Amino acid sequence: MLGVVNRIVLAVLGLVLTAAGAAVLTGAWPFGGREAPLLSAATRQRYGHGEGWYWWAVAAGLGLCVVLALWWLLAQLRRSRLRAVAVDTGDGAFAVLRGRALEEAVAAEAGALDGVAGCRVALRGRRGSPALRVALELEPHAVPADALAALAGPVLTHARTSAGLPALPAEARLKVTSHRARRVT
Structure with a gap:
């Protein structure tokens, strides 16, 4: 029973995160409008400390998190019993x-x-x-x-x-x- 609940919660969470990601990618982000970037130039400079590699490292870390999350999701969907x-x-x-x-x-x-x-x-x-x-x-x-x-x-x-x-x-x-x-x- 716990496995079913786990899968349902994961599916709902995945749908919410997918919808949020689609909203960001399509430019329907509610905070800045369609033409505004997610992070302003001042924010990028403040957190990036003027380093060119910083945002590449952030993107690589987020990409790794996405890959690990997908791997975990596929492991949850796999059948544990032999039919x-x-x-x-x-x-x-x-x-x-x-x-x-x-x-x-x-x-x-x-x-x-x-x-x-x-x-x-x-x-x-x-x-x-x-x-x-x-x-x-x-x-x-x-x-x-x-x-x-x-x-x-x-x-x-x-x-x-x-x-x-x-x-x-x-x-x-x-x-x-x-x-x-x-x-x-």
């Missing part, structure tokens, strides 16, 4: 396994482990080399080493075998739930 995995059927053909199906299967199997209160799974990487990111929410009585061993053993082995992936690396993040004690009256 599908190519599975070798063994007879020279390939099948396509939906990423959500593999995520749900691993989450269901890992969520059924003893001491696991909840599980979220994300399939990342590339089609030819997928990887799993597993977030286990453990109950307070659970032993983290046992839960991790059960995940690394039967759960991931079953996922690798059923998906036909000899190598399916996984990153596990463990979190222990906190149960609040109820006041008995």
